[in-house]
Every structure is written in C-alpha cells, then in structure tokens.
Amino acid sequence: MGFGDYPKEYNPSVHGPYDPARFYGKPDTPFGQVKISELGSWFARRNKSPQALAGVFSRAWWRWQHKYVQPKKVGIAPFFQLLAGSMTFFYVINYGKMKHHRNYKYH
Amino acid sequence: MFSRVALRSAAARQSTALVARGSASAASGSRDEVNFPRPVRGEPGKVRLGFLPEEWFQFFHSKTGVTGPYTFGVGLATYLCSKEIYVMEHEYYTGLSLLVMVVFAAKKLGPNIAAWLDKEVDTIEKDWNQSRTDTIKGLEDAVEAEKTAQWRAQGQELLIQAKKENVLLQLEAAYRERLMQTYSEVKRRLDYQLEKSNLERRLAQRQMVDWIVTNVTKAITPDQEKATLDRCIADLSALAARK
Numbered sequence: 529m530g531f532g533d534y535p536k537e538y539n540p541s542v543h544g545p546y547d548p549a550r551f552y553g554k555p556d557t558p559f560g561q562v563k564i565s566e567l568g569s570w571f572a573r574r575n576k577s578p579q580a581l582a583g584v585f586s587r588a589w590w591r592w593q594h595k596y597v598q599p600k601k602v603g604i605a606p607f608f609q610l611l612a613g614s615m616t617f618f619y620v621i622n623y624g625k626m627k628h629h630r631n632y633k634y635h
Numbered sequence: 636m637f638s639r640v641a642l643r644s645a646a647a648r649q650s651t652a653l654v655a656r657g658s659a660s661a662a663s664g665s666r667d668e669v670n671f672p673r674p675v676r677g678e679p680g681k682v683r684l685g686f687l688p689e690e691w692f693q694f695f696h697s698k699t700g701v702t703g704p705y706t707f708g709v710g711l712a713t714y715l716c717s718k719e720i721y722v723m724e725h726e727y728y729t730g731l732s733l734l735v736m737v738v739f740a741a742k743k744l745g746p747n748i749a750a751w752l753d754k755e756v757d758t759i760e761k762d763w764n765q766s767r768t769d770t771i772k773g774l775e776d777a778v779e780a781e782k783t784a785q786w787r788a789q790g791q792e793l794l795i796q797a798k799k800e801n802v803l804l805q806l807e808a809a810y811r812e813r814l815m816q817t818y819s820e821v822k823r824r825l826d827y828q829l830e831k832s833n834l835e836r837r838l839a840q841r842q843m844v845d846w847i848v849t850n851v852t853k854a855i856t857p858d859q860e861k862a863t864l865d866r867c868i869a870d871l872s873a874l875a876a877r878k
Contacts (some may be wrong), residue, residue, distance in 0.1 A: 542664045543671045599679040600760075601753050604741055615730075619721075629724035630732035635717065 535583065551583075578609035685741070 537552040562570045574580075596606040619626070681689035695704040715721040 537662070542667050544666055544668075544673055547674050573781075594674075594677075595680040596682075600756060602679045603749065604745065605679065605680075605682040605686055612686050626722045626724065628708060629722050630719045631723070632719060635719060 547590075549587050549594050551587060685738075 535552050538546060540546070543552060554557075556573060557566075557570065559570075582603060592606075592609075596602060596609065683689060683692060692704045695707065699706070710723075716723065
C-alpha cells in the first residue's frame, strides 16, 4: 500500500464510491461501548502501524469536513472550531513559556 | 493491411480486458447498498455558542440535565483559571477584545453575508445544472418536433393519395375525351359518305331525266306535233260544246 492508494479492504464493486471518512475494515465494538475491563484487549486488537494511525487522522479529518465544511450551506461554525482548536494547540505548545507569567506562587 | 491487423488485435485485446474486468467484479461480490449506501451531502451539523457540537450537549443531557454542560464548562474554566493552568497574561486581554470584536462582527454582519453566500451557492448550483436541464429540454423539444414531423408525414401520405386520385381522374377525362373524339370523327366520315352517295344519286337522276327529256323531245316529229295540236283543239271544242 503506497501513497494515494485505497485501503486494502476497500472493494469498489461492493462498497460503491469511496468515502474517505469511512472505515472499510472489519468493525470492532465502538469505543463508546467498550467496558473498562475489556479496554486492554480492545487496544490489543487495534492495528498500531503508522499507516493505520494516519488513516485514523485522515478519517477524523474527513468526518469533520463532511459534517461541518462540505455541506451546501454551512455557517461560521467550522471557522470558529478551527480558531478554538488552533488557540488550544498553540496554548499547549507554548505552555512552557506561559508558565512564567503566573501571578500567584501558591494555588 | 498491417494497420487492419493491428486494429483487429487491439479490438480483441480490449474485449478480453472488458471480459476480465466483468468477471472479476462478478467473482468478488455484488454491491452492498444496505451497509454501504451512496453518501449524500447532508445539512451541516448543529453547534452551540458558535463552535461546540450539539452532540456534546446531548451527551450531558441524560446525566446532568440541560444546564449540565454549561455548568461543566464554567466549572472547568473556573478550575483552569483558579489553578492558573490557564494563565491570564497580557495576551489574554488582547484575546478578550478580539473575541468581543469577532462576536460583534459575526452577529452584525453574519446574516447578510450568509444570505449573500446562500444566493451565490444557489446561483452556482443552477449554473452547474444549466447544461443538463438545457439538454433535457432540447431533447424533449426534439421529441416534440419528431412527433410533428411524423404527423406531417401522415399528411403527406394523404396528399399523395389525393394526387393519385387526381391523376386517375385526369386519365379518365382524357380517355373519355378521346372516345368522344373517335365517335365524332367516325360520325363525320359516315355523314360524308351519306352525303356523297346522296349527291351522286341526285346527279345521276338529273342526268338521266335530262337525257330522257332530250331524247323524247328529239323523237317528236312535226306530224306528231300537229296531230297532237289538232287533237287538243278537238278536245277543247268538245269540252266547250259540252258546256
């Protein structure tokens, strides 16, 4: 599987047009329905290769795109979400420097 | 010749490729429309406060009630600020003023820009559909024109039939005219013959009468004339005596 290829499980004659937001592999229990005791085995079953990790981010990106950016008449929500997300991200990466601006020594 | 061979081999290769593709798709299964429906472009997801997904609030509703997510947000912010995990340095106040400006602009200009953008979206969609609707309309018009042309062609058949009848009528008229011509010509000739024979007979009769009269007049001698005259006088006198 090189760059720009479809996932191995994707079969056009069965799945129809390719949906980049969709996972075409064998579905496991959704993360929200996993019991705490089964969490270890659930993570053990996951494919932790770099390609699979990239696929996770790609699918999340496209799910967000399909939900908030790609509809015909979108509002300003995706822009505000990007704004809030980038603010949080840059706050986190700059936290080491921000820390020195604290006003109180004890909390 | 070579080019033809090349063409034929190319066609054969193409057909085998098509067959191979068809068999491959047939072997690997049919389209699963139930679990993998064709994706459709839906409505945008709902958000609250401009960017927080509605699902986040719904997630809280069953556990904390309607105000729960807001309480959680305020509590989290209070915690972050109180412990100075979120540090309020000079940029924080810049951010506050920017936030006020952004929210004010979004509230003030948002509806107008949204209406304008929606109008643009509709225009673009209409433009993209234009050629398709035009094609459909053109084809419908062509079908209508074809039906009219067929109707006209049926009219042409009627016209041809009428013309044929017309020609037949003309032929009939010409036939009758010639028949009449023949009749009158024959009658003229017969009249001529009749007239001719009548004339001949009349002429011959007159000739014969003339000849007979001439000969008879020639045959009368003076004695006979005198005797006849005497006889006439005697008859006259006899007639006069009887009176």
